[in-house]
Ligand SMILES: Nc1ncnc2c1ncn2[C@@H]1O[C@H](COP(=O)(O)OP(=O)(O)OP(=O)(O)O)[C@@H](O)[C@H]1O
């Protein structure tokens with residue numbers, strides 16, 4: 001199997017899809033900048049009064065539960081229902097799944113509201129979402145993505161979603177399909193919102209790509225390759241964060257295809 005990374009990035013930049021994010025306070029600005037840099041058009045909107053209208057004009061919806069409260073959850077449900085009705089791709093980032101009972105309860109409700117097109121989380125979050133009794137340490141992973149493959153497959157079977165697990169190797173599964181993306185650098189875990197940006201960029205690719213598995217792999221590869229390029233120039237978190245945004249904007253589709261390390265089962 002071959003994924004057209006080059007074509008997908010070209011398409012993303014040519015159409016600059018509007019990506020509607022209901023995301024957390026911590027990463028809103030960085031996520032919007034990451035989407036702009038890669039060539040998409042971000043909007044952050046969480047008022048219950050407008051989320052249905054916003055998702056109606058968007059190419060994809062990204063739901064991120066990083067800093068939850070009751071009103072936000074209501075908005076997430078409204079937006080997810082509308083997106084499902086309109087056949088728009090939904091990305092769910094289950095930030096901190098397994099850390100508190102409230103997060104777990106809300107995630108169950110969101111998954112009942114509409115099955116996500118793509119679920120993108122770190123190893124601990126995917127294990128917790130699949131029902132493993134693990135205690136996530138806040139928002140950071142304590143589990144290897146490779147140890148979450150069974151959980152990712154179970155979630156994919158249950159909800160029909162593509163499941164993308166980030167880590168040293170990003171694992172993407174959809175039913176019987178599996179892909180491994182071995183790009184990225186450990187310093188990416190020292191900048192907050194890298195995973196959240198990975199989810200938002202998956203939304204941007206899903207907006208322009210009819211196959212959500214291909215969208216999730218394209219997003220993981222773009223993140224990882226840009227992380228490696230940024231690391232050539234920046235070795236500490238502050239400068240790395242800026243360099244990473246620059247690489248998202250600078251990378252050519254051909255360079256992305258050349259530097260990506262993607263394997264399929
Ligand atoms: N050890 C590692 N080596 C290389 N790349 C990594 C490593 N760990 C994570 N990454 C990359 O960093 C990005 C973010 O993944 P991570 O698993 O840290 O997400 P996350 O925990 O959801 O982050 P956050 O919640 O802070 O947004 C992904 O693109 C992933 O490929």
Ligand SMILES: Cc1ncsc1CCO
Nearest residue numbers: 024026066067095139193
């Ligand atoms: C640090 C943090 N806390 C809640 S959301 C978030 C951003 C990374 O997921």
Ligand SMILES: [Mg+2]
Nearest residue numbers: 095122195196
């Ligand atoms: Mg995360």
